[in-house]
Amino acid sequence: xxxxxxxxxxxxxxxxxxxxxxxxxxxxxxxxxxxxxxxxxxxxxxxxxxxxxxxxxxxxxxxxxxxxxxxxxxxxxxxxxxxxxxxxxxxxxxxxxxxxxxxxxxxxxxxxxxxxxxxxxxxxxxxxxxxxxxxxxxxxxxxxxxxxxxxxxxxxxxxxxxxxxxxxxxxxxxxx
Amino acid sequence: xxxxxxxxxxxxxxxxxxxxxxxxxxxxxxxxxxxxxxxxxxxxxxxxxxxxxxxxxxxxxxxxxxxxxxxxx
Numbered sequence: 001x002x003x004x005x006x007x008x009x010x011x012x013x014x015x016x017x018x019x020x021x022x023x024x025x026x027x028x029x030x031x032x033x034x035x036x037x038x039x040x041x042x043x044x045x046x047x048x049x050x051x052x053x054x055x056x057x058x059x060x061x062x063x064x065x066x067x068x069x070x071x072x073x074x075x076x077x078x079x080x081x082x083x084x085x086x087x088x089x090x091x092x093x094x095x096x097x098x099x100x101x102x103x104x105x106x107x108x109x110x111x112x113x114x115x116x117x118x119x120x121x122x123x124x125x126x127x128x129x130x131x132x133x134x135x136x137x138x139x140x141x142x143x144x145x146x147x148x149x150x151x152x153x154x155x156x157x158x159x160x161x162x163x164x165x166x167x168x169x170x171x172x173x174x175x176x
Numbered sequence: 177x178x179x180x181x182x183x184x185x186x187x188x189x190x191x192x193x194x195x196x197x198x199x200x201x202x203x204x205x206x207x208x209x210x211x212x213x214x215x216x217x218x219x220x221x222x223x224x225x226x227x228x229x230x231x232x233x234x235x236x237x238x239x240x241x242x243x244x245x246x247x248x249x
Contacts, residue, residue, distance in 0.1 A: 001210050001234075003236075003237065029206075030209070031202070032202045033198045033202045033209075034201060034204075034210075034212035036216045036217065036220055037213065038217060038233070089237070090235035090237065092232070115206060116207065150198065150202040151202075
């Protein structure tokens, strides 16, 4: 995964996107026991201008490989796609554009980590909880449960996130 | 670990040990967790393929390299 992260750093440095952070099951795994997943969810803030194309930076639906990412990756020799992922150094990466204010905030406040000697970013555990609550699938509720049990959540920070993004009721439903 | 009605003390102790194991896993360095996820993928892939679902475990060059320093807070 080290090489995968290096490629993501290169894409950010080259302006394909302005910021990225790991989320999803691998993001949660940073704080919890290892969770089974077959892809690496990477949330990204899009560049306004990239490769001569102009596009809106946010508010687009998630889970779509942006043409610019696939072009930039193809130029680097990564063209193997499966489902909606692009395989980068053996890891299927799913790019998820920041699709709402919660994800935008999560990306902005993602924490810097070092993976071996490679810098990377992971969403904060509190934002992962909030995103799972918002998404609300069975596996998201299960992930909230695991994060509650195993991650050291900053309860004040979490409460603020839930309040700002109107997720308090969902939190209560799940936890009371 | 909460006591569970109708479960013997021995099984309660086993459940507690399992819970402790999960907490210990949560404290592993991220690099080791990635390795564990890849092992889970291999295990799950066998079952999923038998069910007709095509999945591909990660193929990371050099994933048996030394464990890195990234750890959960």
